[in-house]
Amino acid sequence: MRERNSSMRSLSYGLLLAFAVPIQVSAQEGGDPQQPFRDFEAGRYVAAEQGAEAALAQDPDNPVWWALLAEARSENRRFKDAAAAFSRAAEEDPDAERRSYFRRAQTLNLVYADLHAEARSVLREAMGDPSLATRASLDWAMVAIAARDDEAAQEILNNEALYADFTRQSALDAGYSAKRSGLDSRAVRFFQAGLAIDESEESRLSPVERENIRREIRELERDWSFIAQGSFSTAGRPSGLSAAPLDDERALQFGAEISRRIGGWRNGKPFSVFARVYHSEFLGDDAVIGNATQGWVGARYKPFSSLNFNVEASKLIGLDSDAIDDWSLRGAISGGQGLEPEVGRSQWTYAHYYGDLSYLIENDVAFGIVEGRVGRSFALGDRSNVITPYLVVRADLDTGRQEEGAFGAGAGLTMRHWFDETDTVAWRGFIDFDVQARQRIVGDRRATGVLATITVGR
Structure with missing residues (x-):
C-alpha cells in the first residue's frame, strides 16, 4: 500500500x-x-x-x-x-x-x-x-x-x-474487511452504506465499480439457490446438473436442484447441502424405450476463494427400477469472462470453460465433461437480455461404455434473460436457452449431434 x-x-x-x-x-x-x-x-x-x-x-x-x-x-x-x-x-x-x-x-x-x-x-x-x-x-x-x-x-x-x-471509501474498505472476516450481514451493511454515500459524492463511483459492489452484495446475501433444467440431446450427456450415465445418445432429461448454504459465504469458501432430482427419457426412432428417475442428496464445498472449483459428495437414490443406488464423488470447475452483462457496453467478448468429473463408487464408473466456448455477446435493450453466438469444443469420458472417450467441436447460440435486481443488488436470477451442434473429431460417435438446454436459476 x-x-x-x-x-x-x-x-x-x-x-x-x-x-x-x-x-x-x-x-x-x-x-x-x-x-x-x-x-x-x-x-x-x-x-x-x-x-x-x-x-x-x-x-x-x-x-x-x-x-x-x-x-x-x-x-x-x-x-x-x-x-x-x-x-x-x-x-x-x-x-x-x-x-x-x-x-x-x-x-x-x-x-x-x-x-x-x-x-x-x-x-x-x-x-x-x-x-x-x-x-x-x-x-x-x-x-x-x-x-x-x-x-x-x-x-x-x-x-x-x-x-x-463513514466516508464512501472507508465504508467500502470496512465492507471488504468484514467480508474477509466472514461477517456477511455486516459486510452487506457497509457496502450499502458506501453506495448510499456515493449518491452525494462529487466524484461518483464508475458504473463498473458500482456493479462490482452490487455483485458482492448478491453473493453475500445468497443463502440458498434453485436451478431447474430441461434438455434434449442427440450428442451424449447434457452438461448440466445430471451426474449419472445415460444409456443412449438420444435423451430427453429434466430436473431440478435446491441447495442451502451453511455458514454463509465464508469469504469465498461456502459449504452447501443440496437435494437433486432428474428424470431421463431414452428415445428410440419413434418411441420412448426407457426412462429413469434419479435422486441425490449431498454436500458441496468450494475450497478456494479465488477459484470456482467445487467438490461434492452425494448419495444417489434410485427413485424407480431403472435408476441406481450408489455413492458419488464429484469435482467441478468453471470460469471465463463476459459471463454477465458488461456495464456500458452493447457487446463484449464471451469465453467460458467448464469441467466436471464424477466417480460412482459401487459401480466403479467414472464419467466427465470438459467444454470450452468462445464467442461474442450482444446486449438487447437494457442489458437484461443477451444473445451469444459461440464456437465450442467438448470432450467427454464414460468408463462404463465400450468407447470411453469422445471429442467434438461445433457452434452454438445462447439467449439469456436476467431478472430480479435492486439498486444495491445485481441480477439474482436468469432464464437461459442454449443450443449447440457438434461434429465428432475423434472417439465415440456420441460426439456428433445436437444439444438443446433450457435452464432457470435463482
Missing part, C-alpha cells in the same frame, strides 16, 4: 503548527525555528529533514521535532525510518490524542514499507493501551485494515457509533 493518506497529512501538519510556539523556546541558538516547517510546507523535504535533525541534536526529547522528522522522512519515501521517528514522537509526547495519531502514522509507514507483521504488532500494542482510545476511532479501524488485521478492524467496528463518520 503506497498511496498516502491525505487526511492524515493535513492533520499532521496542523499538529506540527500547533507545536510551533514551544519549539521556539528550545530551538538552536542563532537559527530560525520556523525554517524547517517552511521547507516542509514548500515541499523541500530533504531540507526539512536536515533541519529537524539539527534541532534534535540540541533538543533530543522534543516530540515536535521527531514528528517533523518523521513526516519529512515519509515524504522522502524512507518509510521504515519515518516509522521509527513517529514511534519516538509518541514516546515523548504526553498528550494522548497526539500519541494516538503518532502511533497510527507509525503503523501506516510500516505498511508503506511492506512490514505488515511489524505494523500489526504496533497496532495490537496500541489497542492494549486504553489511553489511546483505539476502539473509539474510525481512523484506527482503517489503519487496522491497511495493516491486514481484519480481526482488529472488526473489533473496533463493533462500535456502531463510528459508522456516522
Whole structure:
C-alpha cells in the first residue's frame, strides 16, 4: 500500500503548527525555528529533514521535532525510518490524542514499507493501551485494515457509533474487511452504506465499480439457490446438473436442484447441502424405450476463494427400477469472462470453460465433461437480455461404455434473460436457452449431434 493518506497529512501538519510556539523556546541558538516547517510546507523535504535533525541534536526529547522528522522522512519515501521517528514522537509526547495519531502514522509507514507483521504488532500494542482510545476511532479501524488485521478492524467496528463518520471509501474498505472476516450481514451493511454515500459524492463511483459492489452484495446475501433444467440431446450427456450415465445418445432429461448454504459465504469458501432430482427419457426412432428417475442428496464445498472449483459428495437414490443406488464423488470447475452483462457496453467478448468429473463408487464408473466456448455477446435493450453466438469444443469420458472417450467441436447460440435486481443488488436470477451442434473429431460417435438446454436459476 503506497498511496498516502491525505487526511492524515493535513492533520499532521496542523499538529506540527500547533507545536510551533514551544519549539521556539528550545530551538538552536542563532537559527530560525520556523525554517524547517517552511521547507516542509514548500515541499523541500530533504531540507526539512536536515533541519529537524539539527534541532534534535540540541533538543533530543522534543516530540515536535521527531514528528517533523518523521513526516519529512515519509515524504522522502524512507518509510521504515519515518516509522521509527513517529514511534519516538509518541514516546515523548504526553498528550494522548497526539500519541494516538503518532502511533497510527507509525503503523501506516510500516505498511508503506511492506512490514505488515511489524505494523500489526504496533497496532495490537496500541489497542492494549486504553489511553489511546483505539476502539473509539474510525481512523484506527482503517489503519487496522491497511495493516491486514481484519480481526482488529472488526473489533473496533463493533462500535456502531463510528459508522456516522463513514466516508464512501472507508465504508467500502470496512465492507471488504468484514467480508474477509466472514461477517456477511455486516459486510452487506457497509457496502450499502458506501453506495448510499456515493449518491452525494462529487466524484461518483464508475458504473463498473458500482456493479462490482452490487455483485458482492448478491453473493453475500445468497443463502440458498434453485436451478431447474430441461434438455434434449442427440450428442451424449447434457452438461448440466445430471451426474449419472445415460444409456443412449438420444435423451430427453429434466430436473431440478435446491441447495442451502451453511455458514454463509465464508469469504469465498461456502459449504452447501443440496437435494437433486432428474428424470431421463431414452428415445428410440419413434418411441420412448426407457426412462429413469434419479435422486441425490449431498454436500458441496468450494475450497478456494479465488477459484470456482467445487467438490461434492452425494448419495444417489434410485427413485424407480431403472435408476441406481450408489455413492458419488464429484469435482467441478468453471470460469471465463463476459459471463454477465458488461456495464456500458452493447457487446463484449464471451469465453467460458467448464469441467466436471464424477466417480460412482459401487459401480466403479467414472464419467466427465470438459467444454470450452468462445464467442461474442450482444446486449438487447437494457442489458437484461443477451444473445451469444459461440464456437465450442467438448470432450467427454464414460468408463462404463465400450468407447470411453469422445471429442467434438461445433457452434452454438445462447439467449439469456436476467431478472430480479435492486439498486444495491445485481441480477439474482436468469432464464437461459442454449443450443449447440457438434461434429465428432475423434472417439465415440456420441460426439456428433445436437444439444438443446433450457435452464432457470435463482
